[in-house]
Amino acid sequence: MKKRLTPQREAILKLIGNSDQHWDAEGIAHVLAKMGCSIGQATVYRGLAALEKEGLIRGIQLVDGKKRYERAGKQHHDHFVCTACGSITEFSHPAEAQIFEHLSRETGAVIHGHEFVVFGFCASCREAS
C-alpha cells in the first residue's frame, strides 16, 4: 500500500499550506488542539515527516534545535532570524547559485541541499536596542 493522506495529515497540511509561517511540531499540535482536532504528538511528527517526504511541505533547520516546516512551492529562499524577537525573514540572492557551482566544480561533490541561516537583529529590534 501507499502513503495515505489521513484526516490528521490533511489537518497538518492545511495548516501549513495556508500560511506563510515556519511551524514546529509543538506549534502545530497546539493549534490543532485548540481547533478541536487534537492529534497525538507522535502522529504530528510522523505526519510531518510523511508530508515532507511526499514533497507537500518543506522542512528547515534554523539552528535552534527544533525543525520547522513551511509550505512547499515557494521559490527558493534562505532565512534571517532575529535573535531578539525571533522573527524570521526570507531572502534570496542570485550569487548563491555561483557559490554552489563553484563548490561542486572545485571539489567534485554533488550538492543535494543546503541550509543557509543568517542571524542578527531585525530592523525594529536594532532601533530598540
Add this chain to the structure above:
Amino acid sequence: MKKRLTPQREAILKLIGNSDQHWDAEGIAHVLAKMGCSIGQATVYRGLAALEKEGLIRGIQLVDGKKRYERAGKQHHDHFVCTACGSITEFSHPAEAQIFEHLSRETGAVIHGHEFVVFGFCASCREAS
C-alpha cells in the same frame, strides 16, 4: 573574579587548537578519557562554552543536532557535509559578502552571524554510488 583556564579547559583547548577537526562534546570527552585525563561530561560542555565565549574556539552547527567546535583563528569559511561518509569540507566564496551586504541594506537588519551548510555526496562517495 574572572574566567579561569583550568587544567581541564586547557586540555580541551589544546585538543581542538592543535587539530583541524570539527569536534563534538562526546568526541572530546572520549579522546581525553583515552589520553588518561578524563573529564566529567558537564565539565566538557561548560568548558566548551567558556572557551567559545573567550573566543578561543569557534562553535558551529551542522544540522545534525550536535554542536561542533573548531579552533579559532582560521579565516572565515563554510562547510560542506557529505551525507554518505560524514566528511566535512571547508569552503568559501567572495560572493557571500555581497549577499550579506544586500540583505542588511534591504532589510535594515544587523547581521551578527550565520550558518551556511551545504550537503550532498563528496567526490569519492559520488563515484562509489
Add this chain to the structure above:
DNA sequence: CATAGTATTGAGAATGATTATCATTCTCAT
C-alpha cells in the same frame, strides 16, 4: 598566613525535541 567569597568540578537528575514500541484501528484490493 587565615579566610571569606567566587569559580569550577563531577555525579547524577532533569530537560526538550524527537523517535521507537506496541497494541489497536483503519483502508483497500481482492
Add this chain to the structure above:
DNA sequence: ATGAGAATGATAATCATTCTCAATACTATG
C-alpha cells in the same frame, strides 16, 4: 468478508545538553 499493510495514540526510550548540589580550588584581602 478478510487479510496485509498503514496509521494512530499512549507511553517509553533516545540523544544532546543543561541543571543541581555538595565538594574543591583559587584569589584577593586583611
